Each structure stands twice: as structure tokens, then as C-alpha cells.
Amino acid sequence: MIASRELKRCQEVVNCNLCQTPVSFFCRRCGVNLCDPCVPVHLRVKSEFGHDVVDIGSKDEDDSCSCDAHPNYSCSAYCKSCDVVICILCVSIRHKLHEIIELSSNIKLFKCFSREKNRLQSFKDELEPILNHQDKLLSSFSSIHQRRKNEVTLRGEKLHKQIEETVKKLHQVLDDLKKQYSAALQKQKKGLEEMIEKINEICKTATKLQRSNNIKVMKAFWPVLKGQETLVEIIQYTFPTFHEYEIDEKYTQTYFGYREKIPERKDLLLGKKMEYHIPSYKKNQEGFVIDSGFPSARLYDMTVTDDKKVWMGGQSRDLKLFDLQGHLHRTVTITCTGIYISMHNKQVVFSDNLDKAVKRVSDDDTVVTMFTTGDWRPFGITGSASGDLLICLRKDDQSKVVRYNSTGTVLQEIQYDSQCQTLYQFAWYITENTNGDIIVTDLKRTMAIAVDRLGVYRYSYGGKMRAFGVSKDIDVCSVATDSVGHVIITDFQGDKIHMLNQDGNFLRYIIPHGIELKFPRALCVLDNDKIIVGECMSGLAKIIQFMKKQA
Template sequence: MSEVSQYSIPKLYQRKIDELLENELTEKEFSCRRILDVPTVTSVIDTGFPANEENNNRLYDMAVTDDNKVWMGGHSRELKLFDLQGHLNHTVNITGMLSCVYLCMYNQKVVYTDQPNKAVKMISETDTVVFTTGDWAPYGVTSAASGDLLVCLRKDDQSKVVRYSSTGTVLQKIQYDSWGQPLYRWAVYITENVNGDIIVTDWEKKAVIAVDRLGIFRYSYSGVTYSTVTTDSVGHVIITDLSWNKIHMLDRDGRFLRYIIPEGGIKNPRGVCILGDGEMMVGESLTEIAKRIKYQEE
């Protein structure tokens, strides 16, 4: 075992009682809303990303801003910012070779991972390197409630999740289970749920794997192939399944609830983000079309 310390003590943050009560009431109200039997596509965005010559993939990942716009990344050296009506608001050039783009919002700025240069970068006036990841190539990245960044890393046939501070200090490594066996084979996309679970899609295991804040195994959900993951405000786990044209919905403990398949279907879904009010944006990897989907009633 190359790394002895698997876990580190997480930061503790105080929250006011009224904030906790307000959050609990919001969750109860949201969870009482009915999931639509047939979700509807309320708008469509043509992102214009070109095709990868090898596998024809176009659209890889997306992240929603505080003002409900969506950054999207595809097979391109550009990131594009769209509003929900499909208008292109902004385009920025990114460095590095053409490769899969994984991104998230962090402190109201878009962050992406640069695999060829093994770096996590933030878009500002210049293309700022937040930190490098050594010999490990970064894949999925997400911002945590603690103010840290969680990054999926891969080297050879090994994968792990690392929690970084905003300056790139390693705060936590998650790689092995309680028996010393690797948790991941190929960790690709990552998100943090409202209960603190860290949820990762593993493209080699063809599963979604969840651990708690300490990195201790919680559950695994199998039966998905090339998948992406996000969560909504009440802890639903939303998983896109690129190969099987489905969107899976789990509860916060990893139990299957239902499929989210909009009217007219969804083709090769990959990138996904929650817009709020029971809506999500889902990108079709091969068509480069992004669909705004209403999946929960008002």
C-alpha cells in the first residue's frame, strides 16, 4: 500500500439553529413534490461543440452559476456560458491539449481540470493555475460545502479522491476501504451530497460509489456504464447513463427510486447539473445538444 494515511479529520463548521430549521423545512417541502411521470423538455440548447474524431463525443460537462446560467465544456479549447434560453453569453479559451473537460463552480468562478498538464485551473482575467496534481492526472472536480475542492485523480491503474484547500494543500486522501482494498479503479465524475457523502462514478467498475465525510464506504450502485453524477437540494442522486440512454434517480442512501426519461427521450446523456425548482440540464454527448428537463412538479 503506497499511502498509509487514508483519512484525515474534516473541518467542523458551526451553523445557526434557525438556518438548520429553515433548511429542514425546505427539504420537506421539496421532497413532498411529485416526480413527474413524464418529465418534459422545456428548452434545448445547441452548444456547437465539434466531434472527437476517435469516439464522436462532443459535450462533456457543465456547471450552473448562481444566476442560473450554465458553463459547458466539450471537445474544444473553449468553455461556453449559456443562459437558460440558449443564448451564448460568453466564451473563454482554455489551455492544454484537447481532452475531456471536467468543471465546477467555485467561489463564483469556473474551475476545470487540465489532464495533460496535471493541473486544476480557474478562469479569471488570465487562465490561472490553482494548483498542480503531481504525477496524477485530474478528472472530475467539485466544490465542497467546507470551501474545499474534491478532485478525482488517476495514475496508471490507480484512482483516488483528494480534498484540496483553495491553495492546493492536500487535506484528505480517499483511496482504500477498511480492508485496504482500492475503492476505485477509474474515478471520473464526482459530487458532494447534502449529507456530506462524496459520490464518484467509476467507469471501470461501472458503478457509482459513495463514501462519507471521512472517506468510509457507504454504498455502491452498479448497472451504469459511462456515467455522470450530481445531487439536488434534498439529496436525490442523479446519474446519467451514456450507453443506455437513461437518467437514474436514487435516494441519499443509494436506493433506486426511478428513471428520469423525458418525453421524446434522451440520447447518450453525459453532463448534468441541477437548476433548482425540480429542473435539470442534461447534455447529450454525441449530439452536443443540452436539454432543460422539468422532472418535478411545482
């Protein structure tokens, strides 16, 4: 019924507004439908804005544009004095004594020219404060870097002669960073200056063309004006930081401090104020202990939820959810021992290497199989920034890392390096860093192995290492990363936590005062300044605030 009425309405004939006969023409200025005989009659009627009679089929093909000051009036002239397209009312009021050009056509071109020129001018106005910001950075570089060198030297004076080489090394690093950042800022400054100069030239040319009323040349120049790109983001460089820690003869590098390159970040330009500050950190001695209560006190893995609760897996077929005060919120029975767990889409997932499957715990505490892994047994598991799952797999004496989507489709396999040598003997625990690196601990090699997002080998850490003049094995176990790219590794036999930068270079040990660590295995990051470490043999999870911003 409704369709029938709609069809009938669509088939109705449009009639002339003057005589009610079928319409043939339309007056755009008056909004009146007209038949053939009524057109001359209508044209004789005086109108303040004149008449624009067109074929009824061209009724909606209006090339005119509305005046910005008087939206009910169409633009019909161009004011050279004000560089703006105006209507007839503007001519008689605001622009009465100005130089006016009457426009019979191409009004839209004039208006588009003005709009695009204003866009570029506005963009240039945004770039100029950024350029001033770069000048401030460049002018401060020498003094700030010298200040950092003095801090390093001051720390060196408090230590024994054995750290003098470390001071020289850090000096060189800061000098290299100074050269690197100075060159990058100079390059960025030059690029901004060139872009502003180019925009000025384009705007200048556009203004000349508008005033010349040379439509042909304006049309030829239009792609240049329209095609000039504007930036939506820009790299903001920050100063390097120097981290200080208490001096200890046994752990010189740990307490001396370390330097690291802060990753570059891109900021949206849209009205953002460019600022910089120099953060510093100090150690905090506070901590908190959670007793997981697993049989034989075995705690194997942990993962943190969005609301800062912690799932724990241990020597049982239960997963337990604790808050940070140690209160137990949920206990879920699963199909295997909870050795490898992670968060994915706000639900806890785990590797079941008995069923060779990846499973998740639903909101009603039921266990659901997400997908199977064929002949390969799954071990370490982690969610990635892209929403995929990265899983360590093993079959016989082979190991690899596979990226799956949520339905179990294989997206990527990582098994060999560029020389076709195997990367892993026993891929164990896994995490993804902020720069896309995939870091895996190898149970047999007792080391952490990092590849980039494409699976290309980057670095290894662990195995037989020399630290403070002593050669020792590092019993690499679990691995995690924080939001600035630090890599944190548990040393199971060494009772230590190692912290590396995102390039795999040792920074320091995390040694909490007042908290003893024994056989650390499970590990996850709570915030930028807190980690939670699980002792495998005691079943205790210890929260360590290892970094604290100073006011």
C-alpha cells in the same frame, strides 16, 4: 505634535471641584471631585439621594446598578410583592404599600437573579407552543400514515398483479417510518417536558431565595441558575411523502411512485412558528434544448453559475457560457479539452490532465493555475460545501479522491476501504451530496461509489444490475445531486437518467415526455425541479423539469 499634546493632557492633575486643590476623593452620588479638607463640608450638604464618597482610585468601581424604571437613580431596595429591585423613587411612588427590603449590598446579585429567571421563563414560554405542536403531530400520525398507505393501495389497484409485492413493501416501509418517527417524537416530547419541569423548579427556587434575602444560599444557587442551558434549535420532524407517476408496464417502479425519508432539519427557536405540510409532486413534460456547437458535436461536462447560466466544455479548447434560453454570453480559450469543469468561488475551474494542474478562469477570461497535482492526473472536479475542491486523480493503474483547499494544500485522501481494498479503478466524475457523502463514478467498474465525509464506504450503484426481471449493465457516467439529497446519474449506453435516494436506493428513471435522450453524459441540477442533461454525441443540452410541486 498631536502625541505631545495627548501626553500633556494625560499628565494633568485632577483638582477638587470646591477648592481647586489636588483631589483625593470622589462622591459617586453627586459626581464631585473632593480633596481631604472638603469631604466634611460636602457631607454636610443635604442631598435627596445622600452621598457615597470613595477614594478617587475607586471612582469607576461602582457596585450599584441603575433602576429599570428610573435609569438616573441607583437601586437601593427590593420589593418582595413585585419581585423586583427598585430605587428610592420607586419606593415612594409605585411600591409605597408593598413589602420592601432595603439593600445595602449585593444589589447586582438580586438583579442578575431576576434577569436570568426572566430569561428561563421566556424560554419556557417558547417551548410550550413547540410541545403543543408535537402533540398535534402525534395525534395526526396514525391518520396521516393510514392516508399514505391508502394512496399506495389505490395506485396498486391500477396496476397488474406484478406490483402487489411493491405495495406490501411500501406498506412495511411506512409502518417502519411511523414507528421510527413516533418513537422520536415521544422521546422529544419527554425531553421537552422534563426541561420545562426543571426550569419551573429552578425558577421556583430562585423566587424563594430572592424573597428570603439569604445571600449565602443565593450565591450557592447562582451556578445552577446561570448554568441552566436553553435550546437554540430543535429537530422538526415531517411526514413522509408518496410520489405518484403515470403507470407504465415497462417501468413499473418508475411510474408507480416511491417513498423516501425526508432529512431532518434543525430550526432556530427564536420566535419561529412551527408548521408542517405534506408536499406532493407530479411530472412535467416541458423542456428546452441548447446547442453547444462544439466540433464533432461532442459535449463532455457542464456546470451552473449562481445566476443560472451554464458553462459547457466539449471537444475543443474552449469553454462556453450559455443562458437557459441558449444565448452564448462568453467563450474562453483554455489550455486543454474542457472535459472536467466545476464552479468554485463563483469562477469556473477545470482539470488540466495534460499539465497535471487545476486551473480557473478569472473574471477577465485569463486562465490562472491554482495548483498542480504532482505525478497524478486530475479528472472529475467539484466544489464542496466547505469551500474546498474534491478532485479525482489517477496515476498508472491507481485512482483516488483528494480534497484540496484553494491553495493546493491536501486536506484529505480517499483511496481504500476499511479492508484496505482499493475503492476506485478509474475515478471519473464526482459530486458531493447534502449529507456530506462524496459520490464518484468509476469508468472501469461502470458504477457510482459513495463514501461519507470521512471517506468510509457507504454504497455502490451500477455495474451488473437486475431491474424488472432483466439483468443488464448500467453504463454509469456523470453524477449530480439536488438540494434534498437525491442522487442523479446518467446511463450513457442505456439512454436513461437514474434517480436514487441519498442511501443509494433506486427511486425511478427520469423519463421526460416529448424529449428523446441519446448518449447522456454531462449532467447538472438547475433547481429542485430541473436538471440539464448533455448528450455527448449530439452536443445538445436538454433542460428537463422532472419534478413539479402541486398547489
